[in-house]
Amino acid sequence: MTMDDVFDVPVDARADAPLRRARINPRQRHDRGLLTDLIAVLSAHPKGLRRWSVMRAMRTRRERAGHDLTLKFEDEIERLFRDFCAAEPPAEGETKPFFRPKETAGEVWAADPARLAAFLNGEDAA
Numbered sequence: 519m520t521m522d523d524v525f526d527v528p529v530d531a532r533a534d535a536p537l538r539r540a541r542i543n544p545r546q547r548h549d550r551g552l553l554t555d556l557i558a559v560l561s562a563h564p565k566g567l568r569r570w571s572v573m574r575a576m577r578t579r580r581e582r583a584g585h586d587l588t589l590k591f592e593d594e595i596e597r598l599f600r601d602f603c604a605a606e607p608p609a610e611g612e613t614k615p616f617f618r619p620k621e622t623a624g625e626v627w628a629a630d631p632a633r634l635a636a637f638l639n640g641e642d643a644a
Contacts, residue, residue: 553598555579557615557629557638566619566628569596599627602637613637 559575560567567575573592580587588594604614615634619626 549594549598551585552576552594553602556595556598557634560616560627560629561631561634563628564631566622566626569625569627572599572627604630604633613640 555576556572559572559579573595576595577587577591580591599616602614603616603618604612606618606620613633613636615629615637617628617630617633619628
């Protein structure tokens with residue numbers, strides 16, 4: 519009996535697994551953590567938060583978790599928000615979870631619960 523029989527996985531697939539893990543960009547891992555925090559912050563406030571309140575909440579979350587804050591911390595968060603912000607008006611089938619509420623004064627960021635659920639389900643499937 520060979521190792522292939524035991525694991526029932528081709529040798530080539532097992533040999534490539536560490537390489538695939540090594541190819542994950544550290545920036546993508548960092549962005550995924552920031553995106554998770556941004557989702558948590560905006561989900562906790564259904565009506566949305568002003569940009570500066572989002573930044574303060576994100577900074578507090580990251581510091582409590584023991585993460586270092588980069589010099590471009592706010593730029594990274596803003597880029598993530600823009601990347602995952604739905605167009606106005608949102609297109610049919612849009613799964614970008616964030617938006618800017620029209621009925622508020624100032625720069626307010628919010629997460630749409632329905633699109634957030636679709637986005638998270640899509641992330642889990644990928």
